[in-house]
Amino acid sequence: MSDECHLCLLGLIFLSSLLTGIGGVDxxxxxxxxxxxxxxxxxxxxxxxxxxxxxxxxxxxxxxxxxxxxxxxxxxxxxxxxxxxxxxxxxxxxxxxxxxxxxxxxxxxxxxxxxxxxxxxLHVSSSSSSSSQTEISAGRSVTLFCQLYSYAEGSCDDWIRSERIELFWVNQAGVKLMRSDSRYQILSSSDHCIITLNTTLLNEDHNREWRCNVTQRDQVKSSVTYTVKSSVQAETVTAVIPVHITDSQDPSTTTSSETSKDQVAVISVSAAAFAVVLLAVLWLIWRKRADNKRWTDGSSVSSVMPVIYI
Structure with missing residues (x-):
């Protein structure tokens, strides 16, 4: 029983010292x-x-x-x-x-x-990686979480206000990111001393750094830098224009490949028609020559054979 009272007394002394600061020690x-x-x-x-x-x-x-x-x-x-x-x-x-x-x-x-x-x-993590660096493809969004793990009585807002502590994000040039910037969505949580940064990555974000700062009375106390490596992959993009055959088909919607096919078809039909006409002309010439030959041969025979009168 005496041991329990002794522990209670030590606990009360410790709590009172935290509240009052024994001997004026800051x-x-x-x-x-x-x-x-x-x-x-x-x-x-x-x-x-x-x-x-x-x-x-x-x-x-x-x-x-x-x-x-x-x-x-x-x-x-x-x-x-x-x-x-x-x-x-x-x-x-x-x-x-x-x-x-x-x-x-x-x-x-x-x-x-x-x-x-x-x-x-102070700790920073992301929605895709727990380390201080992540690799993500351009065009996708990434959310960065910056949290200050601290002892606090009551809400985080009250403690931050009393100690004049601020959490905020800056870019790699050290410029504070503002909530009014449409590219960034910045949210704060009063329960866990956390500030989040959400953005959609661009191709130029490769190796870009974002930094979370914590200040006390306008003096930077600590910061964590987060680096994003954008995995830009070379992809062959083929533009495909869908063609819908309708009564009101607009010729301008056809692709260049279809135009080439039409030209080849026209040329093929023209060549075939020319071949048919050429064959017809050659056949007529041959037929005419054959008729002339038969007529010539008939005339020669009649002139040679004697005429017999009965």
Missing amino acids: DAHVFISSGEDVRLPWNNALPDCTSTTWIYNRFRDSAAVELIGLGIKKKDTESHERLSLGSDCSLNIRNISTEDYGIYSCRQYVNGPDAYVFLHV
Whole structure:
């Protein structure tokens, strides 16, 4: 029973420290992109870190996890292989993931109040790929999702407004994309601190970059660049014009190939007609010569044979 009361008391102290900031120590906000390494600061005034303890909470009411205890890294945590303690007792985390966001508190039992670091992780993905690069054919649409994983009390809108944090997309020239631009559809979600960008890819979008920025008090804290590689394939496009045979057929709708076929047909018919006429002329000439020959042969016989009178 006493152990349970002790845990409750520690929990109340931790919650009150988050709400009030013990000893006037300012809370630090650290913004980092997923996949990068981060250093969580701690201003240590001691010659070593043997009294340093780092504790992690994803949410205010979640169970606390001790990452570093009295300068020694705990091996029973999921992230222990990625953790290390700096010479100034800062906490180093390699290869940040979206699971690492939350509240990190550092305490030294012999040296002043606790310090609290809010870690915010910026992550970008797309509807076709989870990496920071995608390949898609021109003419298709792609949706990019930019989400800020953060500890927040209440809605994301309230937290962003209170900390003056802004999420927005920029092109590769650094120009902010506006919702009024008809090519882009930009939507925001107040529940999950997320902003989406949807666009239809053009041929000139090959290797184009879009970047999601997060700012606090008008200062860029982190950004993620997304590169689109457009898989433009060389295709032979043949224009086919459908021909519908109707009573009101418009000769202009026929294709050049059909015109060529008609010309060949006309030439063939003309050649055939010419051949028939030529054969007829040759036959008449032959017939006339044959008649003349018979008449000549008949005349010769009658002149040679004697005339017999009875």
